Amino acid sequence: MNTISPSDIARLERLVQDARKIALTAHMRPDGDAVGSCTALYHCLTDMGKDAVIVFPDPSPDYLGFITGTIDKGRLTDFESDPQGTAEAFSGCDLIFSLDYNAFHRCGKMEQTLAESTAKKVLIDHHLNPDRDLFDLVFSETGTSSTAEYLYHILLMTHRYGGDAKKLPAAAAAALLTGMTTDTNNFANSVFPSTLRMASSLLEAGVDRDSIIGHLYHEYREGRIRLMGELLSRNMKITRDGVAYIVLDRQTMEKYGLKEGDTEGFVNIPLSIGRVRMSCLFKEDEDRIRVSLRSKKGVSANRCAALYFNGGGHELAAGGKLAVPEDVKSIRDVAGYAERVTHDFMNNRENM
Numbered sequence: 025m026n027t028i029s030p031s032d033i034a035r036l037e038r039l040v041q042d043a044r045k046i047a048l049t050a051h052m053r054p055d056g057d058a059v060g061s062c063t064a065l066y067h068c069l070t071d072m073g074k075d076a077v078i079v080f081p082d083p084s085p086d087y088l089g090f091i092t093g094t095i096d097k098g099r100l101t102d103f104e105s106d107p108q109g110t111a112e113a114f115s116g117c118d119l120i121f122s123l124d125y126n127a128f129h130r131c132g133k134m135e136q137t138l139a140e141s142t143a144k145k146v147l148i149d150h151h152l153n154p155d156r157d158l159f160d161l162v163f164s165e166t167g168t169s170s171t172a173e174y175l176y177h178i179l180l181m182t183h184r185y186g187g188d189a190k191k192l193p194a195a196a197a198a199a200l201l202t203g204m205t206t207d208t209n210n211f212a213n214s215v216f217p218s219t220l221r222m223a224s225s226l227l228e229a230g231v232d233r234d235s236i237i238g239h240l241y242h243e244y245r246e247g248r249i250r251l252m253g254e255l256l257s258r259n260m261k262i263t264r265d266g267v268a269y270i271v272l273d274r275q276t277m278e279k280y281g282l283k284e285g286d287t288e289g290f291v292n293i294p295l296s297i298g299r300v301r302m303s304c305l306f307k308e309d310e311d312r313i314r315v316s317l318r319s320k321k322g323v324s325a326n327r328c329a330a331l332y333f334n335g336g337g338h339e340l341a342a343g344g345k346l347a348v349p350e351d352v353k354s355i356r357d358v359a360g361y362a363e364r365v366t367h368d369f370m371n372n373r374e375n376m
């Protein structure tokens with residue numbers, strides 16, 4: 025992680041001090057890092073006496089209810105459920121935080137409302153290629169496990185917390201540890217020395233990690249595990265280039281009674297096979313196919329997502345989409361498309 029500039033911290037403190045109303049935002053289909061970061065910052069701002077609200081593009085998934093449950097009533101909304109209220113939240117605030125995304129289009133249908141707001145904007149994020157021009161202040165760092173970790177280090181540099189994790193509100197500390205835990209897949213990837221320092225300080229500050237792990241990894245629906253079994257035994261294909269891919273249609277999702285967020289982490293599993301160098305999960309959505317990519321060192325998931333799947337993200341973990349019918353005619357054509365483009369990708373030395 026690069027050193028965080030004290031002058032940026034001073035600017036951040038001034039922006040917060042001058043703001044009356046503050047809105048916190050994250051990307052579409054917010055994950056543990058997005059929800060954890062927003063919730064943590066919400067508690068810190070509230071702790072400072074600020075009027076803060078969280079606005080997601082769409083609802084936070086049920087499995088993160090143990091985090092969002094700490095937010096005061098009426099302080100968490102989303103554009104999909106309440107477009108009017110969201111627009112009012114943006115027009116009425118004077119500072120907006122963008123957490124865990126690098127450009128407004130990552131907020132989907134909320135993009136325009138966000139872009140039109142005249143509020144000052146601060147980015148705190150760990151994805152590649154941030155759209156710096158959109159923001160008044162940019163904290164962007166790819167050498168960190170998660171936005172939650174990065175936010176933790178930023179918060180600790182402020183006068184308010186002065187390097188002492190014990191001063192963080194308890195709900196903020198737990199939300200930060202949750203965000204880092206999900207983004208590292210429970211310390212399996214993107215763990216830096218700074219990540220372990222953060223975890224260590226948060227445990228010392230009294231965060232109940234066992235309870236977080238229980239919520240995150242021991243409360244799945246039965247359907248998730250049964251679907252995982254079906255996908256791995258019947259659906260997963262491995263190409264001769266070492267690319268594993270799984271195509272998941274809506275019918276199968278419905279058969280197992282699964283909802284948004286229930287397939288979180290599936291894409292990581294094929295990477296545990298020795299000859300697999302990249303794993304792709306294709307999930308049918310209303311008018312598109314959503315794509316998740318994970319790769320091992322030496323193969324750039326980010327580049328593959330950018331070249332063939334209208335997306336990007338991190339070097340070894342990226343996402344994207346295929347438009348129907350522009351990119352593929354239907355879900356049935358995804359396997360053919362995946363085989364073809366990943367073969368091209370894996371055989372072009374520039375991509376390695």
Ligand SMILES: [Mn+2]
Pocket residue numbers: 057058124150170171207
């Ligand atoms: Mn993240």
